[in-house]
Amino acid sequence: MAAILAFAGSNSSTSINLKLVHHTIALVSGHEIRTLNMVDYPFPMFSEDYERENGYSNSLVELKNDIQNVDALILSVNEHNGNPSAYFKNLLDWLSRVDRKFLESTKVLLMSTSGGKRGGMSSLEVVKNMLPRFGAEVVATFSLPSFNENFDVAKGILDEDLAESHRKALDEFLNAL
Template sequence: MKILAIAGSNSDTSINKMLVTYAASLIPDAEVEIVDMNAFEMPIYKHQREVESGVPQEAKNLADKIDAADLLLVSLSEHNGTYSSAFKNVFDWTSRIKDRAVWNEKPMLLMATAPGGRGGLGVLEAAEKRFPLHGGNIIETFSLPFFNDNFNRESLSISNEEKNNELKEKMSKIAALESILEK
């Protein structure tokens, strides 16, 4: 199984990147690629720029990675209740590729974490409404509140037993679904 793990943040110390990396580790023997948003830095989307220059190669590269994956793990950072500007710009450009949906109907676990008690619920709600309009096949969602209290940075794992079990259960469900689809 090929997993594309996307952290919707361009932070070098992204807590969402830590979470999505941990989630990917829960499916044994998977081929995992962790996406760094910094590798997809592009000019801010502008219609005139698209008309003059077309869609940047970076957006096409991300689309190719999505197409090659069997499963998408997407963990979004929350900035003012919605996507980070880095993620939103990549999403906008990728949505402009002709004759394709951004997520291409790939099965997806949509996640978020944050230092606060809502655990990125604002961005999850926004993505749950928007992603299906762009080919998002959201199988499960997961939120980890109080990241600093519930995640062990040294072992790169969830330290809160209840939340850890919740994520493991969701990952098992997704892995089982994927094995059914392969038959």
């Protein structure tokens, strides 16, 4: 049994990426899963001046410890103008200052979704290339395009081909644990 931490890279109270995370973890059994809502993790914009004057908040250190105490992450990232949100990039900046290899030996299922036809693919690719710098192993990826047409909270992923792609990515991730 693996310990898995699941969250979206969004601090929006209506995050569609968090909805995708909840759907994904509902399909997992036999593992210990803890879900975070990043609305509960507000961080100031990173700057060396702020870091020097204030250090690291308890919530940042606790988040870093939570990440380092699991075997794997299920993460879904949002996209703003073709990149990860400023919130998520800021989160990575802070975490990497506390411990550059905060994801060392952590397996990741990386997902994205958006209301658009590309499903946050640009952000997913940026993050997929960033996470290994911090020690992560991105095991599988999945992007859900046109969230509002392809997802229902009660039914999950509506399109059969997309549902199958999601299941394959999840299976690949779980088989790697």
